[in-house]
Amino acid sequence: MRVYVATKNRGKLAELQAIFAGTFFDLLTYGAYADVEEGDVSFQENALLKARALHEQLKSAGVAAAVIADDSGLCVDALDGRPGVLSARYAGANATWEQRRQRLLDELRDVSDEKRTAMFVCYMPLVLADGRTWMGEGFARGHITRELRGAGGFGYDPIFVPDGEVLTFAEMGEEKKNAMSHRHAAATALLSRLRP
Numbered sequence: 001m002r003v004y005v006a007t008k009n010r011g012k013l014a015e016l017q018a019i020f021a022g023t024f025f026d027l028l029t030y031g032a033y034a035d036v037e038e039g040d041v042s043f044q045e046n047a048l049l050k051a052r053a054l055h056e057q058l059k060s061a062g063v064a065a066a067v068i069a070d071d072s073g074l075c076v077d078a079l080d081g082r083p084g085v086l087s088a089r090y091a092g093a094n095a096t097w098e099q100r101r102q103r104l105l106d107e108l109r110d111v112s113d114e115k116r117t118a119m120f121v122c123y124m125p126l127v128l129a130d131g132r133t134w135m136g137e138g139f140a141r142g143h144i145t146r147e148l149r150g151a152g153g154f155g156y157d158p159i160f161v162p163d164g165e166v167l168t169f170a171e172m173g174e175e176k177k178n179a180m181s182h183r184h185a186a187a188t189a190l191l192s193r194l195r196p
Contacts, residue, residue, distance in 0.1 A: 003126070004030045006054040006069035011154035016070070018178050019187045027068070030058060038071070040085055044135065047071035047123040055127045064129040072122035072182055074156045076104070076144060078111045084121075087156070101148065101159055108144055116144040118160065124186040126194070134193050138185025153177060 003025045005013055017027050036053040038046045051069035058065055073087030083090040083104065091103040108116055120140040127133045142162040150158050150170025157169035162180055169177045178184050 002026050003066045003068050006050040019184050043071040043123040047125050051125045051127045067127045070124040076118040078115050118144050120182040122182040122186040136186040136190025138182045140182040
């Protein structure tokens with residue numbers, strides 16, 4: 001099934017393509033996709049907002065196709081769940097990922113190792129051409145490092161070590177990271193709801 005992804009983030013697209021490889025989803029992007037302004041209430045609402053926006057944009061262009069989106073972020077326990085839904089806008093709307101990661105590390109500077117627990121969250125809706133919608137959700141628990149580690153991945157991957165591991169997401173190979181990521185868990189949940 002041809003499925004358009006509501007993103008302009010190449011790293012996210014590549015990760016989703018790897019996660020859905022071997023399934024009945026053929027993921028591609030829509031060059032004219034116009035980003036929508038995300039809210040600050042919930043991952044689920046933001047994910048649906050993006051999916052429905054692309055669905056309408058495709059419909060207006062005469063393209064009948066399914067759409068998938070995701071909204072994900074990092075919730076740090078010691079920061080009362082921040083950056084949360086503002087993960088991609090932490091340190092300001094125009095901040096770089098380096099600046100976002102550094103702000104987070106600065107805020108956790110005096111937090112002990114055992115209290116640096118965190119969780120990646122992902123909500124992933126699929127909107128079919130006829131408007132029917134399914135949602136998958138996924139989580140990856142772990143902790144925040146004290147410094148950047150690894151050159152792979154994107155976003156907060158260089159400072160997040162999942163439970164039971166010693167490497168950050170950015171230090172792992174793509175295949176290992178994708179197998180335990182919050183996006184993989186959300187995709188698995190979504191696919192399980194589509195199967196009869």
